[in-house]
Amino acid sequence: MLIELAIGDAYGAGFEYADRGFVVAHNDLTGYLQHPGHDTIRPGDYTDDTQMTLAIAESIVSGEPWTPEHLADRFVAVFHRDPRDGYAGRFRDFLDTVHTGAEFLERIIPASDKSGAAMRAAPVGLLPDIAEVLARTEIQARITHDTADGIESAQAAALAVHYCRRHLGPTAEIRSWMGRQLGSRWATPWRGKVGSKGWMSVRAALTALSTGQSLTEILRTSIAFTGDVDTVATIALAAASHSSDVRQNLPAALLSGLENGPFGRDYLYDLDQRLHAAVG
Known part of the structure; x- marks a missing residue:
């Protein structure tokens, strides 16, 4: 799961809020692209979506108490051990200046309705x-x-992953199932550009997941929405990687091209094994 969601994140980073013409011309899954508007994230590097997910995964693996204090400690630690771009500017500045979970909780203003909590769930x-x-x-x-x-x-x-992991139904029915769990809006297909709100990214991810039969199709569909597509792809591939309905066929070029520094591909693979062992 962690490998697949990181690939979705890294691939999507090259298209995030890019012009539709650029997306249509280059969304062919042949490799990672440099974003046309900025060069701070190199092709194949993942972003905050994956880094914050590592904090959650490491918290589960550790078995430590599931408290805001421990989780905030993880958020701070994963950033400072491997500072990277991809965060919203103000939040990146905030992370630069906090060094403990207690300081994080003391200073954060948790009033956002954007996608940060969803992308790491x-x-x-x-x-x-x-x-x-x-x-x-x-x-x-x-x-x-x-x-x-x-x-x-x-x-x-999170429930999208749970649905696929626990084989609660076919992926084609995940939106209707989600509607029964959380409300009817989650059963409605997403159309058009994805904005910054968390519900937008998740509804787009559910739409890609419910209509795709392979990881390549789901990834391509996630990017084709345009907008905040790295988050859409992260959420969609995390769930799809557990579905028996979905062919696990991401291109070899995306696997080999994913970053492999201290917290890259090999680390993700190892942590994924420990995570699945921890949850059973």
């Missing part, structure tokens, strides 16, 4: 009980996104 969805998935996802979301939409979009992202 996938590991929670591996837990075997829906009530626990919802409760733990809400705790992690409230740290930075203590709004109704911020929390619910994170829960939907």
